[in-house]
Amino acid sequence: ARQRKIRNFSIIAHIDHGKSTLADRILEYTGALTTREMQEQVLDQMELERERGITIKLQAVALTYKADDGEEYLLNLIDTPGHVDFTYEVSRSLAACEGALLVVDAAQGIEAQTLANVYLALDNDLEILPVINKIDLPSADPDRVKQEVEDVIGLDTSNAVLASAKAGIGIKEILEQVVQSVPAPQGDPDQPLKALIFDSHYDPYKGVIVYVRVMDGKIKSGSKIKMMATGKTFEVIEVGAFKPRMTIVDELNVGDVGFIVAGIRHVGDTQVGDTVTDAKNPTPEPLPGYRKINPMVYCGLYPIETSDYVDLREALEKLQLNDASLSFEPETSSALGFGFRCGFLGLLHMDVIQERIEREFNIPLITTAPSVIYHVTLTNGEVMQIDNPSNYPEVGRIDYVEEPYVKASIIVPNDYVGTIMELCQNKRGEYVNMEYLDTTRVTITYEIPLSEIVYDFFDQLKSSTKGYASFDYELSGYRQSNLAKMDILLNGEQVDALSFIVHRDRAYNRGRIICEKLRELIPRQMFEVPIQASVGTKVVARETVKAMRKNVLAKCYGGDISRKRKLLEKQKEGKKRMKQVGNVEVPQEAFMAVLKID
Numbered sequence: 001a002r003q004r005k006i007r008n009f010s011i012i013a014h015i016d017h018g019k020s021t022l023a024d025r026i027l028e029y030t031g032a033l034t035t036r037e038m039q040e041q042v043l044d045q046m047e048l049e050r051e052r053g054i055t056i057k058l059q060a061v062a063l064t065y066k067a068d069d070g071e072e073y074l075l076n077l078i079d080t081p082g083h084v085d086f087t088y089e090v091s092r093s094l095a096a097c098e099g100a101l102l103v104v105d106a107a108q109g110i111e112a113q114t115l116a117n118v119y120l121a122l123d124n125d126l127e128i129l130p131v132i133n134k135i136d137l138p139s140a141d142p143d144r145v146k147q148e149v150e151d152v153i154g155l156d157t158s159n160a161v162l163a164s165a166k167a168g169i170g171i172k173e174i175l176e177q178v179v180q181s182v183p184a185p186q187g188d189p190d191q192p193l194k195a196l197i198f199d200s201h202y203d204p205y206k207g208v209i210v211y212v213r214v215m216d217g218k219i220k221s222g223s224k225i226k227m228m229a230t231g232k233t234f235e236v237i238e239v240g241a242f243k244p245r246m247t248i249v250d251e252l253n254v255g256d257v258g259f260i261v262a263g264i265r266h267v268g269d270t271q272v273g274d275t276v277t278d279a280k281n282p283t284p285e286p287l288p289g290y291r292k293i294n295p296m297v298y299c300g301l302y303p304i305e306t307s308d309y310v311d312l313r314e315a316l317e318k319l320q321l322n323d324a325s326l327s328f329e330p331e332t333s334s335a336l337g338f339g340f341r342c343g344f345l346g347l348l349h350m351d352v353i354q355e356r357i358e359r360e361f362n363i364p365l366i367t368t369a370p371s372v373i374y375h376v377t378l379t380n381g382e383v384m385q386i387d388n389p390s391n392y393p394e395v396g397r398i399d400y401v402e403e404p405y406v407k408a409s410i411i412v413p414n415d416y417v418g419t420i421m422e423l424c425q426n427k428r429g430e431y432v433n434m435e436y437l438d439t440t441r442v443t444i445t446y447e448i449p450l451s452e453i454v455y456d457f458f459d460q461l462k463s464s465t466k467g468y469a470s471f472d473y474e475l476s477g478y479r480q481s482n483l484a485k486m487d488i489l490l491n492g493e494q495v496d497a498l499s500f501i502v503h504r505d506r507a508y509n510r511g512r513i514i515c516e517k518l519r520e521l522i523p524r525q526m527f528e529v530p531i532q533a534s535v536g537t538k539v540v541a542r543e544t545v546k547a548m549r550k551n552v553l554a555k556c557y558g559g560d561i562s563r564k565r566k567l568l569e570k571q572k573e574g575k576k577r578m579k580q581v582g583n584v585e586v587p588q589e590a591f592m593a594v595l596k597i598d
């Protein structure tokens with residue numbers, strides 16, 4: 001009976017279409033939080049983040065809503081991360097729901113992540129309720145956007161709510177639709193426990209807090225549970241709901257969304273998508289869709305100050321407590337010393353981790369260029385997975401090399417079709433197809449090497465279309481490619497941290513651009529510094545940093561001490577971000593220079 005009054009739903013949207021604003025409004029409308037409380041909560045969370053170096057986001061919230069039919073409903077709103085790096089997590093969060101609100105901006109219409117999210121929702125058989133948001137904008141054209149949703153997605157929009165999350169218009173209609181159109185959870189309370197893990201976070205006092213949706217059976221404190229993918233067993237200490245603050249309850253029943261505390265020390269033991277069952281009376285089959293998540297992008301992180309090495313390790317360990325998808329292992333570079341090879345889900349994930357290490361842990365870093373994982377098949381048949389150019393085998397031992405490709409979907413106004421095609425072709429893309437969304441916009445699909453996306457694809461896409469393009473991608477598989485390792489030599493010495501993998505057709509061009517970049521970035525030294533780019537033993541490009549002509553301090557001759565000191569201090573400051581490589585001083589930016597190629 002209680003089960004019939006539960007509605008589990010998510011909000012999906014392209015970035016900036018109003019997902020967070022709508023969620024806030026829904027919380028407010030159902031009285032879960034007052035506006036003041038909401039602001040306080042947000043502030044609290046930021047402070048906590050800073051203090052403990054962990055992210056606390058709104059993963060799920062339980063709301064009660066008294067509907068027009070006079071009944072009271074329990075609405076569980078499950079938040080999803082809004083970035084392509086986290087597609088798997090999004091899909092698992094959606095798997096915990098029966099329905100999704102599809103928010104589309106009434107001025108912008110469908111964008112790339114609108115579609116990507118709709119596909120994920122359809123994969124999970126969700127009831128999708130379209131919401132046309134921002135109807136308060138003068139440029140809003142709800143009829144056009146409704147038509148677009150019908151034509152492109154094939155959803156009936158006759159009941160689509162016209163809303164303004166900002167002005168609080170349409171909120172009640174949205175909640176009524178959730179109650180009426182999102183199915184109540186199915187599942188059998190008398191079957192053995194079967195619960196989906198859709199998220200988790202680490203709490204220093206309680207250990208890992210596991211976010212679950214109960215599919216069958218029930219769970220309460222004292223139960224012995226088993227994680228089916230990892231095989232780990234635990235005894236449940238507490239179960240609870242998000243009301244919206246975490247509140248302990250007696251038990252979680254079929255259909256419920258809540259959390260489990262079970263003295264779990266590692267987030268790695270609670271993998272997103274895994275099935276929690278009863279250890280003594282297990283369910284025969286785990287839930288479908290579980291995947292072990294693997295990093296897609298790797299880079300080296302090195303402390304600028306050698307003495308920060310131990311602190312950097314501690315920072316990574318702390319971040320990993322809460323983020324099972326971050327991987328790292330020690331690595332040494334002859335150029336950069338002791339550091340770590342780190343694996344990330346994607347570029348955003350990488351940026352976030354770097355930024356947090358620098359800002360929250362106060363450790364200035366040198367980052368080496370990101371690399372994807374290459375599959376190198378040797379002449380003896382052995383296959384190596386290479387995530388670090390330094391480990392790339394000698395050319396003579398290689399039979400062939402494969403690299404990961406993605407299927408990229410780009411939505412743009414018609415006028416930019418030529419621009420996008422040129423950009424994709426420059427990135428070694430292969431045209432797949434083009435479909436018109438309406439008379440003014442198209443979806444262009446290309447297969448592109450992931451390594452090209454990892455460079456500055458997104459920035460170039462934005463700048464070449466004045467921000468009008470939206471973009472989404474998914475991994476499509478490995479393909480054979482004509483690749484080689486390019487090495488950079490400074491003053492005749494190979495700098496391992498600057499090596500990267502390049503397509504042979506582009507080697508000459510990239511080598512030339514990088515040598516020019518490095519010449520600009522490396523300051524003059526007391527001696528001439530040749531810069532060379534080579535593939536194997538063949539030098540493909542060369543530049544020279546000229547020697548310094550005279551001592552800069554000579555200018556201060558005449559004894560203005562304070563000026564002299566200032567100059568020395570300035571030089572010292574500059575040096576902090578320099579790394580001594582052999583006998584050459586190299587600034588931090590140089591290690592990222594291989595990235596920025598137009």
Ligand code: GDP
Pocket residue numbers: 013014015016017018019020021022133134135136137163164165166167
């Ligand atoms: P999200 O990225 O989907 O979570 O989008 P946000 O909720 O953060 O909203 C993005 C921007 O759009 C913010 O500046 C909001 O204030 C604004 N916004 C959201 N809903 C509305 C709306 O109904 N009308 C208008 N005019 N602006 C809105």
Ligand code: MG
Pocket residue numbers: 019020021082
């Ligand atoms: Mg948001």
